[in-house]
Amino acid sequence: MSNKEKHWEKTKGLMILTLIIWFIFGYLIFMFGSSLNTSSFLGYPLAYYMCAQGSIIAFVVLIFWFANKQEQIDEEFGFTERGEDD
Amino acid sequence: MFKGKFVDNLPKIYGTYTGGFLVFIILMAIAESAGMTAKTIGILFVAFTVCIYAVIGYLSRTVQVDAYYVAGRQVPTVFNGMATAADWMSGASFVAMAGGIYFGGYTYMAFLVGWTGGYVLVASLLAPYLRKFGCYTVPDFIGTRYGGNFSRFCAVVVLSLASFTYVTAQINATGTIAARALSIPFELGVWVGLVSILLCSMLGGMRAVTWTQVAQYIVLIIAYLIPIFWISNKGGFGFIPHLMLGEEVARLGELESQFGLVKNAAADIKAAGVPGGLKSISVPHAGVPEGGMAAWKFISLALCMMVGTASLPHILMRYFTTPSIKAARKSVAWSLFFIAILYTSAPMLATLSKLSLMDPNLPTGIIGKDISAVMAIDWVSAWTAQKQAFIADFNGDGVLQLNEWFMRGDVVVLSTPEVAGLPYVISGLVAAGGMAAAMSTADGLILAIANALSHDIYYKIIDPKADVRKRLLVARSLLIVIGAAAAYIASMRITSILGAVAWAFDFAMSGLFFPLILGVWWKRATREGAIAGMIAGLGSGTAYLIYVYPKFMGNPAWLGIDHLRFGIIGASVCLVVMVVVSLMTKAPDSATQRMVDDVRVPSGRTILGKQH
Numbered sequence: 144m145s146n147k148e149k150h151w152e153k154t155k156g157l158m159i160l161t162l163i164i165w166f167i168f169g170y171l172i173f174m175f176g177s178s179l180n181t182s183s184f185l186g187y188p189l190a191y192y193m194c195a196q197g198s199i200i201a202f203v204v205l206i207f208w209f210a211n212k213q214e215q216i217d218e219e220f221g222f223t224e225r226g227e228d229d
Numbered sequence: 230m231f232k233g234k235f236v237d238n239l240p241k242i243y244g245t246y247t248g249g250f251l252v253f254i255i256l257m258a259i260a261e262s263a264g265m266t267a268k269t270i271g272i273l274f275v276a277f278t279v280c281i282y283a284v285i286g287y288l289s290r291t292v293q294v295d296a297y298y299v300a301g302r303q304v305p306t307v308f309n310g311m312a313t314a315a316d317w318m319s320g321a322s323f324v325a326m327a328g329g330i331y332f333g334g335y336t337y338m339a340f341l342v343g344w345t346g347g348y349v350l351v352a353s354l355l356a357p358y359l360r361k362f363g364c365y366t367v368p369d370f371i372g373t374r375y376g377g378n379f380s381r382f383c384a385v386v387v388l389s390l391a392s393f394t395y396v397t398a399q400i401n402a403t404g405t406i407a408a409r410a411l412s413i414p415f416e417l418g419v420w421v422g423l424v425s426i427l428l429c430s431m432l433g434g435m436r437a438v439t440w441t442q443v444a445q446y447i448v449l450i451i452a453y454l455i456p457i458f459w460i461s462n463k464g465g466f467g468f469i470p471h472l473m474l475g476e477e478v479a480r481l482g483e484l485e486s487q488f489g490l491v492k493n494a495a496a497d498i499k500a501a502g503v504p505g506g507l508k509s510i511s512v513p514h515a516g517v518p519e520g521g522m523a524a525w526k527f528i529s530l531a532l533c534m535m536v537g538t539a540s541l542p543h544i545l546m547r548y549f550t551t552p553s554i555k556a557a558r559k560s561v562a563w564s565l566f567f568i569a570i571l572y573t574s575a576p577m578l579a580t581l582s583k584l585s586l587m588d589p590n591l592p593t594g595i596i597g598k599d600i601s602a603v604m605a606i607d608w609v610s611a612w613t614a615q616k617q618a619f620i621a622d623f624n625g626d627g628v629l630q631l632n633e634w635f636m637r638g639d640v641v642v643l644s645t646p647e648v649a650g651l652p653y654v655i656s657g658l659v660a661a662g663g664m665a666a667a668m669s670t671a672d673g674l675i676l677a678i679a680n681a682l683s684h685d686i687y688y689k690i691i692d693p694k695a696d697v698r699k700r701l702l703v704a705r706s707l708l709i710v711i712g713a714a715a716a717y718i719a720s721m722r723i724t725s726i727l728g729a730v731a732w733a734f735d736f737a738m739s740g741l742f743f744p745l746i747l748g749v750w751w752k753r754a755t756r757e758g759a760i761a762g763m764i765a766g767l768g769s770g771t772a773y774l775i776y777v778y779p780k781f782m783g784n785p786a787w788l789g790i791d792h793l794r795f796g797i798i799g800a801s802v803c804l805v806v807m808v809v810v811s812l813m814t815k816a817p818d819s820a821t822q823r824m825v826d827d828v829r830v831p832s833g834r835t836i837l838g839k840q841h
Contacts, residue, residue: 151829161353169346169535170528176335176517186475191515194338195576196471199345199569206352206562213357214555222830224553 150220157216161209168193168201236303243308246281247447253277254451258654267653271410274657275664278448282441282668283428289440290432294697294840297434297704298365298680300550302839304439309556310563312439313547315446317344317568319395320402320667321730323449326572327645328638330579334512336527341572343531345565347538352561355539356548358749358828360557363835364549366677367542367741368685373837374748375756376821378690383763385681387740388542390767392674393715395541395733399671400426400712400719403664405639410660416720422668423716430672431705434680438672439550445665446567452662453571453578460581460649464591470577477584481514484587488596491632493623501621507635514583526789533796537734540741543670543677554831582645587631593649600629608647612640675715679707731793732774739770739799743807752825754807757814762807770799 144152172179172193179190187195217223235242257270291297304312322344329337364370367388372381403422408415429441457470467473492511517523538544547564551557585593595603600622603609612618619635636644643663646655683704688695695703740763747754775781778792790797816822824836 147826147830154829158353161349165346165349169342169349169531173339173342173527173531174524176524176527177519180515180517183475185472187478188515190517191335191338191478191576194335194342196573198342199573202345202349203562203565203569205349206565207559209349209353210555210558210562213558217555217831222832224555224831 146220150216150222153216153219154213157209157212161205164205165202168198168205172198236305239305239308243443243447246444247451250278250448250451254654254658257657258652261652261654267656268412270653270657271660272412274661275407275410278661278665279425279428279668282425282444282665285441285444286429286431286433286437289437291434291436292697292701294700295365296436297701298549298684299546300434300436300439302550303552304550306551306556306560307563308443309439309547309551309560310567311446312442313544313560313564314567314571315442315449315665315669316547316673317544317564317670318449318571318666319670319730320399320406320663322571322575323453323663323666324402324639324642327575327578327582328641330576331583331641332508332510332512332638334514335517336512336523338576339527339530340534341575343534344538345568345572346531347535348561348565348568350535350539351544351548352558354746354750355545356557356561357554357831359545359745360548360551360554361828361831361835363837363839363841365684365837365841366681367545367745368681369689369837370748371744371759372685372689374821374824375744375754375759377756380756380760380763381685381689383760384741384744385685387737387763387767388681389678391541391733391737391740392543392678393711394736395730396671396674396678396711396715397718398730399667399674400715402667403671404716404719406660406664406667409643410657410664419716419720422664422671423712425664426668426671426675427709427712429668430676431708434701434704435546435550435676438676441672442669445669448665449662449669450567450570452658452665453574456646456649456651456655456659457574457578457581459651459655460585460645461577463649463651464581464585466581466584470581471573474577474580477580478515480588481580481583482516484584484596485513485631488587488631491630493632497623498621501623503619503621503635504616507617507619507637509632509635510583510587511632514580522789529790529794529797533738533794534731534734536738536742536800537731537796540737540745541734542681542737542741543673545745546677546680547673578642578645582641582648585645585649586634596629596631596634598629600627600633603629608644611647612636612644617644671715675708675712678711679704682707682711732795735770735774735794735796735799736767738796739803740767742800743804747807747811749825749828751811752822753811753816755811755814755817758807758809758811761810762803765806766799766803769802770795773798 176190180188182189184192261270295301359370362370368381368384371384400419400422404415404419407421408418430438461467461470466477490511493509548557548560551560585591587596588594589597600620617637617640620629621633623633643659646659687703688700744759744762774792774795776784777786827833827836
């Protein structure tokens with residue numbers, strides 16, 4: 144496998160992992176909204192909290208994490224940009 | 230004070246600007262206590278902020294193509310995040326979101342999840358690759374990846390339809406706010422709004438829109454947060470409302486069972502003469518409706534909004550302006566960070582506002598009081614006179630019940646400062662914030678349409694030999710024409726016929742989502758496949774919308790997929806057709822395959838040149 148192909152394999156892996164986490168916070172937990180709401184967090188019913196703040200914060204953290212991970216992958220295979228397009 | 234390049238000085242420039250704006254608020258507060266009228270304060274707030282945007286727009290004028298289309302590709306990560314946040318948060322987010330939660334409770338909050346989660350798709354599937362492509366517009370990517378003018382043309386059609394649906398609502402919002410703050414008729418307010426919008430974008434294109442959007446973000450976030458923190462601290466609900474409103478949410482539940490949540494019969498509402506569009510509180514604030522269908526409705530709405538987010542060209546094109554691919558990815562994260570500040574605050578505003586109204590132990594509470602006493606309250610009589618609020622004494626006991634109080638959703642944000650008894654300067658500030666939110670989104674949308682028409686239709690298809698001066702002249706003329714068309718439609722007040730903002734998301738996802746992501750992630754995707762997918766997706770989505778929307782054919786929704794969710798049909802058809810047709814046609818040539826390989830690695834030159 145060429146360097147490029149390996150880089151793309153890892154990139155794809157990261158994409159899939161990112162989307163799995165996205166699916167959990169965006170959909171999976173809300174399939175169980177009414178049972179979630181019996182517990183609470185910071186005094187808020189949990190399902191209410193998750194759509195008011197929890198999932199949104201999770202998405203922000205997820206994208207920052209994803210961006211850092213992808214930069215590491217690019218570095219690992221030597222595909223970091225060096226301002227070529229100036 | 231400002232030495233060196235403009236971009237290096239951004240933190241200083243916007244820091245000074247923010248300080249200046251805060252000083253202006255304080256001056257207005259002093260003027261209010263010295264006896265300046267509410268009307269003058271409202272006019273000054275809107276006029277002052279709009280003038281600043283116009284100055285920024287003028288200073289950012291340009292005669293260069295790449296500055297006009299992609300802000301010279303030098304917008305730093307964090308600032309692009311702020312600009313995207315302003316681009317994203319429309320008049321609807323600012324004015325209507327808290328109101329939606331106020332009346333819709335948990336069910337409505339699917340919009341919050343949907344309008345944020347889409348950025349995960351943007352970051353992981355699209356933004357870095359489109360940036361590497363080096364395109365000026367979204368159809369530019371489709372046209373180059375798949376080849377041929379017809380694929381480019383189809384992408385322009387989807388883009389125009391989605392963005393135009395969205396922009397009339399924005400101009401409508403600027404008109405409403407301008408009319409209220411400046412005390413002029415709505416029809417005139419719409420044109421005042423349009424002129425303000427064009428002042429920001431006409432001379433400098435994307436560059437001017439970028440720097441005004443950053444300024445607009447600062448105004449709108451200050452305007453949204455100050456009232457929330459003020460009310461929360463004034464009422465002793467909590468120093469940081471986001472972390473401390475658990476008890477208040479529980480108290481709302483108590484009050485709901487004390488007063489009873491009654492859904493009024495349509496006949497009663499009609500008989501009492503409640504103006505159209507006004508609602509009463511009839512669903513629990515934090516309660517989750519039981520059953521699989523309710524969960525599916527929540528999830529399907531979130532899905533449409535997320536996939537739609539990742540297909541809306543005015544958002545995607547913001548990531549063409551960053552200096553690098555790395556910066557494009559980070560910039561998506563910053564965008565969502567700045568958006569999250571407002572979105573996580575909206576439920577808190579709804580909670581505080583509802584509690585101020587409902588709790589009989591608070592001085593601001595009106596439910597359970599005598600109707601004659603309630604009608605005598607200033608803000609109640611003012612909003613009732615404007616047909617934005619209404620009291621219907623269904624049981625004739627002279628006491629205001631929860632189901633007898635009607636209000637328009639949009640009024641929640643605008644009226645909360647008055648309801649909670651804050652000084653008028655805060656209401657003026659909120660008007661300026663709403664204006665900023667609607668203007669920034671309208672600018673992004675009008676620019677997206679005008680750029681697609683001028684770059685993709687005029688330059689790429691009609692006259693590829695046109696020189697720079699002519700291209701920019703066409704781009705600017707189109708900006709005026711499209712803005713005027715949108716303002717004209719908005720001034721006819723038929724936006725309720727045009728439907729919800731959600732439609733823009735459904736149109737975009739029906740026609741663009743799969744052609745965009747498969748262009749990067751599936752080498753085998755062919756031109757014929759993409760064209761067939763765009764046509765079939767948009768066609769089937771639109772057909773289903775006509776089939777199901779109550780004002781058109783009004784057939785029963787299939788599996789709960791109503792007019793807010795028609796993108797599920799469109800995007801599924803688009804995917805199937807695109808894959809089948811791609812596999813039936815010849816694989817893309819080796820040059821195209823190499824191009825896709827190049828897009829997938831960050832290093833090396835962009836696919837399209839710096840100027841094209």
